[in-house]
Amino acid sequence: MTVQRSALLWMLASQSLMLAPHGSRMPLWMLCGCLAMGAFTLARIQGYVRLPSKWVAVAAVFMCWALLWREYGSLMVVEFWVDLLLFMYTAKLLELASKRDVSQIMLLSFFVGMTHFLFNESMLQTIVTFSGLVMVMATLIALHSSSTQTQGRQPIKLAGIAFLQALPLLVILFVFFPRLSPFWTIPLEKGAAFTGLSDRLMLGDIHSLVQSDELAFRVNFTSAPPASRDLYWRTLVLSAVSEGGWVVGSPPRPMPSVKFGAEGAIIDYELLSQPMRVPFIPSLDRVLSVEGTSASLDPIGFVRSASVLQTVTQYQMRSGLNAVDGAELSKAERAAYLALPLRINPLARTFGASLAEDYQTPDAVIHTVLAWYFDEFTYTLNPDASKGDSIDHFLFETKRGFCEHFAASFTWVMRAAGIPARVVLGYQGGAYNPSGNYIEVRQFDAHAWSEVWVQGEGWRRVDPTAFIAPERIERGMQASAAGMDGLMTGEAWDYFQMRSLGWLFDLQLQVQALSHLWDRVIVNYDQARQMRWLSTVWPDLELEDLAPLALAAFLLGLGVITVGLVAPPFRRGLSQEARWYQSYLRCLDGVTLDQVGPGTGVARCQEAWDMARPDEAALAQVFVEKFELSLYQEDQSVSPSSVSKALLVLKIRLAWMRLTGR
Amino acid sequence: MSMWWLSTNWSQRAEKFRTARFKSWLDRRVPPAQTIRLSHRNIFIVPTLQGLGFVLILLLILIAGINYQNALAHALAFLMLGLFLVAMLQTHRNLAGLVLSQTRPIEGFVGQKVSVTFQVQSDAGRVHDGLSFFWPSRPIDQGFAVDRNGTTIFRQAIPDHRGWYEPGRLRLETVYPFGLFRAWSWLDFDCRILSYPKPVPCDWWASQDASTPQAGRRSSLGTDEVKALRDFQDGDDQRHIHWRASAKLDRLMVKSYESEQSSSQWLCLAGLEMLPMADRLGGLAYLIEAASKRGDAFGLDLYGQQLPVASGPAQERKALKRLALFDWPGH
Numbered sequence: 004m005t006v007q008r009s010a011l012l013w014m015l016a017s018q019s020l021m022l023a024p025h026g027s028r029m030p031l032w033m034l035c036g037c038l039a040m041g042a043f044t045l046a047r048i049q050g051y052v053r054l055p056s057k058w059v060a061v062a063a064v065f066m067c068w069a070l071l072w073r074e075y076g077s078l079m080v081v082e083f084w085v086d087l088l089l090f091m092y093t094a095k096l097l098e099l100a101s102k103r104d105v106s107q108i109m110l111l112s113f114f115v116g117m118t119h120f121l122f123n124e125s126m127l128q129t130i131v132t133f134s135g136l137v138m139v140m141a142t143l144i145a146l147h148s149s150s151t152q153t154q155g156r157q158p159i160k161l162a163g164i165a166f167l168q169a170l171p172l173l174v175i176l177f178v179f180f181p182r183l184s185p186f187w188t189i190p191l192e193k194g195a196a197f198t199g200l201s202d203r204l205m206l207g208d209i210h211s212l213v214q215s216d217e218l219a220f221r222v223n224f225t226s227a228p229p230a231s232r233d234l235y236w237r238t239l240v241l242s243a244v245s246e247g248g249w250v251v252g253s254p255p256r257p258m259p260s261v262k263f264g265a266e267g268a269i270i271d272y273e274l275l276s277q278p279m280r281v282p283f284i285p286s287l288d289r290v291l292s293v294e295g296t297s298a299s300l301d302p303i304g305f306v307r308s309a310s311v312l313q314t315v316t317q318y319q320m321r322s323g324l325n326a327v328d329g330a331e332l333s334k335a336e337r338a339a340y341l342a343l344p345l346r347i348n349p350l351a352r353t354f355g356a357s358l359a360e361d362y363q364t365p366d367a368v369i370h371t372v373l374a375w376y377f378d379e380f381t382y383t384l385n386p387d388a389s390k391g392d393s394i395d396h397f398l399f400e401t402k403r404g405f406c407e408h409f410a411a412s413f414t415w416v417m418r419a420a421g422i423p424a425r426v427v428l429g430y431q432g433g434a435y436n437p438s439g440n441y442i443e444v445r446q447f448d449a450h451a452w453s454e455v456w457v458q459g460e461g462w463r464r465v466d467p468t469a470f471i472a473p474e475r476i477e478r479g480m481q482a483s484a485a486g487m488d489g490l491m492t493g494e495a496w497d498y499f500q501m502r503s504l505g506w507l508f509d510l511q512l513q514v515q516a517l518s519h520l521w522d523r524v525i526v527n528y529d530q531a532r533q534m535r536w537l538s539t540v541w542p543d544l545e546l547e548d549l550a551p552l553a554l555a556a557f558l559l560g561l562g563v564i565t566v567g568l569v570a571p572p573f574r575r576g577l578s579q580e581a582r583w584y585q586s587y588l589r590c591l592d593g594v595t596l597d598q599v600g601p602g603t604g605v606a607r608c609q610e611a612w613d614m615a616r617p618d619e620a621a622l623a624q625v626f627v628e629k630f631e632l633s634l635y636q637e638d639q640s641v642s643p644s645s646v647s648k649a650l651l652v653l654k655i656r657l658a659w660m661r662l663t664g665r
Numbered sequence: 666m667s668m669w670w671l672s673t674n675w676s677q678r679a680e681k682f683r684t685a686r687f688k689s690w691l692d693r694r695v696p697p698a699q700t701i702r703l704s705h706r707n708i709f710i711v712p713t714l715q716g717l718g719f720v721l722i723l724l725l726i727l728i729a730g731i732n733y734q735n736a737l738a739h740a741l742a743f744l745m746l747g748l749f750l751v752a753m754l755q756t757h758r759n760l761a762g763l764v765l766s767q768t769r770p771i772e773g774f775v776g777q778k779v780s781v782t783f784q785v786q787s788d789a790g791r792v793h794d795g796l797s798f799f800w801p802s803r804p805i806d807q808g809f810a811v812d813r814n815g816t817t818i819f820r821q822a823i824p825d826h827r828g829w830y831e832p833g834r835l836r837l838e839t840v841y842p843f844g845l846f847r848a849w850s851w852l853d854f855d856c857r858i859l860s861y862p863k864p865v866p867c868d869w870w871a872s873q874d875a876s877t878p879q880a881g882r883r884s885s886l887g888t889d890e891v892k893a894l895r896d897f898q899d900g901d902d903q904r905h906i907h908w909r910a911s912a913k914l915d916r917l918m919v920k921s922y923e924s925e926q927s928s929s930q931w932l933c934l935a936g937l938e939m940l941p942m943a944d945r946l947g948g949l950a951y952l953i954e955a956a957s958k959r960g961d962a963f964g965l966d967l968y969g970q971q972l973p974v975a976s977g978p979a980q981e982r983k984a985l986k987r988l989a990l991f992d993w994p995g996h
Contacts, residue, residue: 149808169747
């Protein structure tokens, strides 16, 4: 191979760093294959093995293609193509022969960097990817260098400098570059499913969800956030029964007479949703308006997105809190919200029908059932497995359940009693992060409750869990989980344990706040945010001004970098020693400078300084010693960098001393 | 298939299009000089094929970023654009500030290697890495680096004709640091190699027998008193071999008639008629070298243009220069 060893080692290091973020996602056999090819190349650099025939690489790629096909079963999955790319990126090592091959791998690294962001857009990921790319540039430097001195850390240093030089252009373009709408829709979908609510409620679904501490969404309020008991994040409305569980169904369109009572407080907020399993976005209580990518308000009163969210997406929302909606029901609606299948859960049906006979008003029926729950039922995170007619089994046998059991059974009984009712799935509560002033809702905050229709009032929220386990609603999932030690398992439990450690919890809050800021400001920097942000500086900015503005700012930045790089260096004529001396003179205070005048030796300056300000002069002692040694000693025992370092330390300590006045 | 990816050698490719007009432009742009400082005036810079590939990947990433509405993919594309421009500036900077000079004069024989020395200094006081030196043709090594102390480059040229041989402009090239850009400069050091005719072995004395005696003014053919014996050298008259001494010492010895020979030897072009026309100057060069090696004095007569008889290295150079620059129809 005609390539230097150091360049090859840099290449392997940067390639590993670029592959690492995909490591946990890619199939195990592929990870092993990539590691094997890396190890093979390492052995080749050491001279143990030789380059295999080119058919080995061809065969490997074909085999990978076939295995990936088996793995994903479709060509329309992003992971398939990304994994194929990654494999070819690694398999190139099997035919590595010249500098050009190394160059090609390194150029491909940039594309691999882009694939990282398809799966993860966090701040940490960005740092990892960009440091990987700095390594890639270091590889290119090591590759093209012919200096025998370019060893050790030199390439990474130069690459870091180039990266920092490119950074201003990145920032300028990121802020000003007009955000275009997609050229074409991408048919590729992501294969991996996200955790989250599903569009049906089988008993036990939410229970498995609350084991997860994964982030669901985060909300910034423009004013003070509401109390935990008011934070009902409605996501889906389940209005039909299918195979023993509640499903979304297709309820008839409601009548367009939605009016709000005076007691409802209007709240504006910004919701940043993580990827979801279902094409619905959580919103607070009665949502009034929503702005955001392909989001629309459903007449039933929740937010739909055009497709299932694949990335972190931001929405501006407005909601009425605890408002009376005053909706009227049409005949078709009424029938739909009363419908129950005939054969399942007969006991619950009979029970509901008997309630309707005993009590005249819906309020009385509701209160009777809630009181019954309160007296005889237990709220537990560890409910018994359901069997047969699950609602009958829960209501009349186990009497131990979780929010989903209560919501599902309550709605069932209400319908049986002739009161239109539906199940609402969503999240309840959330943790307030004081560092970032936002509320964070995780998967374990998932919740289910009921809504019943009352004549003259419209849809009213009834949450049976609030009666049985009020601490769950008042103080959130965390409090109720802490009260039931050992019942909760899985990662969510670790999360709660972590929160109980004081300083670690604070640190965690800050990291989360930073990550939230990143998601809001960087990841969701779209056209709307761009215009909002830029119009705070230029109030009259139009959309079409953006492109020339971007160009002008870019050229300005480029000009600054060009001048810095290409213009002849300042004070070029001076030797290093003269520059040190001048820097030292600038450190002296005015009195001493007047005494010594320009051109006086350092030792004499130091004496004068020591007379005037002994405490300051003491700081310069190290520098003066090193400076004189390097000036008058021939043996080079003092390196130039150590003198520069001493000078820098002197400047910093002196500035600090003068600033603090000590 | 891999042709597409072959590094574009713009600088080499451009050489094919170096028309007279281009050459005159280049002469005005980068005029010949003994010491040349590289700056924006004489540096050319163009992306390599890797650089174009980089831009292609940049555009792909930008399109993916727009289609997936992915802010960080946007950021990556912008970073790449920034890097591309920084690479251009840094590659340019890697050449800018170099000061090249060439020590003169240079002389040599046609067909033989002539050493040329270049001094490369860094005016900016920084390290310039990954430089390749195209002179007279391809670079012979992996490239070189110049640090604060400067460096000396040794190269060899082989003149292909007698007279002033001009090896052409020198190309200094670099793709350092990222290989995305190729910066180069065509430098003209006004470097002319005085190339002497290629020596053609011949026997002067044999030719003298056949030719007119006017040129060969050897009055006393071997009858002078023998001053000393010395080793046989090319060009010695066979008749001067001292056979007895040669047999005794087991190597060829010739009789030396120093006083006579050194003052009386004239080498004339007209006296080499047994050689073909084209080789006659080469024959003279051979004889001059041989005489000079022996320390003999000699004079040169080129169809009447005469160089007075003298000896020593200065005479040898003078004579060879006469040969190199001799202008006569048929030679």
